[in-house]
Amino acid sequence: MFCKKCGEQIPDDSVFCPKCGQALNETGNQEEPATGGVQGGMQVIVFIVSIIMIIVGLFTFLDTCS
Ligand SMILES: [Zn+2]
Numbered sequence: 001m002f003c004k005k006c007g008e009q010i011p012d013d014s015v016f017c018p019k020c021g022q023a024l025n026e027t028g029n030q031e032e033p034a035t036g037g038v039q040g041g042m043q044v045i046v047f048i049v050s051i052i053m054i055i056v057g058l059f060t061f062l063d064t065c066s
Contacts, residue, residue: 001012005022
């Protein structure tokens with residue numbers, strides 16, 4: 001992995017960067033995937049809702065025509 005502060009390449013299990021002393025706690029590393037997961041989940045929900053809305057709208061349109 002690389003230090004988030006100075007960019008130095010450091011072992012994956014490092015707690016502190018040996019070069020600049022930046023704390024490399026797991027909390028910081030876990031935030032990004034968690035945030036991405038929430039956003040990804042929201043995108044899937046929005047996508048599904050959009051599909052449902054299109055289908056419902058299509059059926060409503062067909063009912064109006066017939
Ligand atoms: Zn560093």
